[in-house]
Amino acid sequence: MAVGILVVGIVVAGRLAFYYRDSYHHALDKQREFAQLAETRLDTINNMQRQQREVADLDSKYTRELTNARLENDRLRDDVAAGRRQLRIKGTCKLSETTASSSMGNGSTIEVSRETGSTVFDIRSGIISDQQKLRFLQEYVKKQCH
Incomplete structure (x- = not known):
């Protein structure tokens, strides 16, 4: 009977050893x-x-450029x-052959009023803003959406 208990004890001990292993x-x-999951998350972060x-660097760069252009x-x-300055617009006109010879030549400039000049600069400001955006x-798409 002692041998039986010993065998049962060894079997139980073996089972426990395998279980813990x-x-x-x-x-x-x-x-x-x-x-591995923590490393993947850290890489993602x-x-x-x-x-x-x-x-943020792109935003800073283009905001600075836009501010300078607006100034x-x-x-x-x-x-x-x-x-202090005059705004002149250079223009060319296609003239018909029957036009009198007293017309303006091609490449002449036209001086615009101050109000019109202000409007032109308002339009220019909008164009500058749109171009910077x-x-x-x-660049954002090129660098971030590759």
């Missing part, structure tokens, strides 16, 4: 899996932070309004 290996596998920095446009508008978006 399997549990240990299962825990190691889970630990590796979680470590780092990539997102890098992209956010790049977008230059405002300076030109103020100069025209104050009479397009440049920003094009």
Whole structure:
């Protein structure tokens, strides 16, 4: 009977050893899996932070360029309004052959009023703003949506 108890004890001890060994290996596998997942998440976070920095740099660059262009446009508008500069528009006209010879030649300039000059600079400001926004978006797409 002592031998039977000993055999049962050895079998139980063996089963417990295999159980704990399997549990240990299962825990190691889970630990590796979680470590890999944590590394993947960290890489994702780092990539997102890098992209956010790049977008912030792009925004800063194009905002600065837009501000400078607007300041230059405002300076030109103020100069025209104050009479320090004149806004001239160069134009060419196709003339019919029956036109009298006293007409303006091609490539002449026309001076516009101060009010018209201000309107031209308002339109120019809008064009500058739109162009800067397009440049920003094009570079954003090129760098972030590859």
